[in-house]
Amino acid sequence: MSMLIVRSVAEIRAxxxxxxxxxxxxxxxxxxxxxxxxHLSLVRAAKGRAKRVIVTLFVNPSQFNNAEDLARYPRDExxxxxxxxxxxxxxxxxxxxxxxxxxxxxxxxxxSRLSEGLCGAYRPGHFEGVATVVTKLLLQTQAxxxxxxxxxxxxxxxxxxxxxxxxxxxxxxxxxxxxxADGLAMSSRNVRLSETARKQAPAMAEALxxxxxxxxxxxxxxxxxxxAKTTLLTAGYSEVEYLELRDAETLEPVSxxxxxxxxLAAGWLDGVRLIDNIAxxxxx
Numbered sequence: 001m002s003m004l005i006v007r008s009v010a011e012i013r014a015x016x017x018x019x020x021x022x023x024x025x026x027x028x029x030x031x032x033x034x035x036x037x038x039h040l041s042l043v044r045a046a047k048g049r050a051k052r053v054i055v056t057l058f059v060n061p062s063q064f065n066n067a068e069d070l071a072r073y074p075r076d077e078x079x080x081x082x083x084x085x086x087x088x089x090x091x092x093x094x095x096x097x098x099x100x101x102x103x104x105x106x107x108x109x110x111x112s113r114l115s116e117g118l119c120g121a122y123r124p125g126h127f128e129g130v131a132t133v134v135t136k137l138l139l140q141t142q143a144x145x146x147x148x149x150x151x152x153x154x155x156x157x158x159x160x161x162x163x164x165x166x167x168x169x170x171x172x173x174x175x176x177x178x179x180x181a182d183g184l185a186m187s188s189r190n191v192r193l194s195e196t197a198r199k200q201a202p203a204m205a206e207a208l209x210x211x212x213x214x215x216x217x218x219x220x221x222x223x224x225x226x227x228a229k230t231t232l233l234t235a236g237y238s239e240v241e242y243l244e245l246r247d248a249e250t251l252e253p254v255s256x257x258x259x260x261x262x263x264l265a266a267g268w269l270d271g272v273r274l275i276d277n278i279a280x281x282x283x284x
Contacts, residue, residue, distance in 0.1 A: 003084060004091040009140050012054075012093050016142055024051040028143035030134060033057045034074035034188035035083050038178040042147040043087050045175050054141050055084050057094040062101070063129030069273075074188055093141065100136065109135045111158045111165075114251050118154050118264055119275065122241050130155055131162050138168050146170050151177040151185045153262055153277045157251055177276070179205065185276045196236075197270030203235030204265055204276050211243075212263050212280045221245050221255055225263075232267055241266040241273075245280060257282045 006012050019026060027050035029042045039055075046053045057080060064070035077094060084092055108128050115127035138146060146163075148156045160172045178186045183205035184198075193201055211228040215221055229240045246253060248260040257280060264277040 003081070003089050005081065006091060006093055007095050008099055009095070012091070012140060013142075015091065019052050020142075025144045026050055026052045026054065026141065027145045027147060028054045028056060028137065028141040029147045030056045030058075030137050031080075032059045032073065032188070033077060033080050034191075035080045036178075036186050036188065038149055038151065038186035040083065040087060041178045042149060042175050043084070043089060045173065046145070046147045047088070049145050049173070050143075052090045054091045054093055054143065055089050056137050056141070057092060058100060058133065058137075060100075060129055060133040061097065062132060063126050065123045065125050072192070074191060093137075100133065108132050109162060109166075111161050114154070114157045114161050117253075118242055118244065118246070118251070119266060120154070122266065127155070127158050131158055134159050135162060135166065135168070138163065138170050143170055145173055147173045147175055149177060150174045151187070151276065153264060154251065157249075183209075185274075187274065189272050189274065192270075192272045194270050197272070200236035201269055201274060203232055203237065204267060204274055205278075207231040207235075207243075208263050208265055208276055208278045212278050215245065215257055215263070215280050216283070221257065228265070232265075237267040237269050239268040241268070243267075248279065 004015060027046035029046050031039050043053060043055060059073055059075060061070055081092060109131040110128045111131050120127050148159060150156060156174050163170055163172050180186060182202040184202045185205060207228040211224040214224040225243050229243050232240050243265040244253065245261050245263050248262045254261045259282060261280045262277050263280050266273060266275045
C-alpha cells in the first residue's frame with residue numbers, strides 16, 4: 001500500500017481508528033521536513049518498534065524567534081514524500097498552519113528548568129513553541145512511541161519531561177546523532193553553509209570529542225571547555241554561544257564529572273547556527 005498523505009486531524013484520527021481496530025501499534029516521527037539521513041534513522045528505528053509509522057511534517061512558526069530563519073528554512077515536501085515512500089512509511093501528516101493553530105488558539109505548553117539556559121537562553125520562546133506543537137502532535141497521532149534525535153538533546157529532554165508531566169501515554173525514544181563522514185552532525189541547516197564553511201564545520205564535533213576525552217581523563221571541566229571554544233573560533237566560527245557540560249538527565253551544570261553528563265555546544269558559522277553534543281561518562 002502506498003503512503004497516505006493526510007492534512008487534517010479528522011483524517012488522521014479516522015485512519016488511526018482503523019489501525020487500532022486491527023490491533024496495530026503506532027509510532028510517530030515529528031519533523032519539520034528537509035529530510036536527511038538523520039531523519040531517516042528515526043524512521044527506521046520507529047519501524048523496528050511499531051507496525052504503523054507516521055511521519056509529521058510541519059514547519060512550526062512558534063518555535064522560531066527569528067523571522068528570517070523561518071523564511072529561509074528549507075522546504076521540499078515532494079522530495080520528503082519520495083524519501084518517506086522509499087522507507088515504506090504508512091502516513092505523512094502534513095497539516096497547514098490553520099489546522100495546527102486555528103483562529104482563537106490560545107494555549108501554550110511551557111517546560112521550566114530544562115528549557116532554561118543553553119539554547120533556551122539564546123532562542124527565547126523556542127522551547128515553548130516546541131513543547132506546544134509536540135504536545136499537539138502526540139495527542140493528534142495517539143502514538144505509542146515517538147522518536148527524536150539526540151542531536152537536539154535539550155529538546156529531547158524537554159519533550160521527555162512534558163510527556164511525563166502531562167501523563168501522555170507515549171514512550172519518548174532518543175536516537176543517536178547521525179553524522180557525515182567527516183563528523184559533522186547532520187542538520188537541515190547544513191545546506192546553507194558555503195563550500196568553505198562546510199569544510200570548517202566539523203571542527204565543532206572534533207572540539208567536543210577532544211574536550212570530552214580530556215574531561216574523562218581528569219582535566220578540569222572549565223579548562224577543557226575553554227580550550228574547545230578557542231578551537232572553534234580558530235577554525236572559523238564567528239561566535240560560540242555556549243559550550244557546557246550538563247547533567248545528562250537534569251541538564252544542571254556539572255563542574256566535576258561524577259555522573260553521566262552531556263557536553264553541548266552551539267556556534268555560528270557563515271551566518272548559520274550549528275549545535276552538537278556528545279556523552280561524557282565518569283570512570284567506573
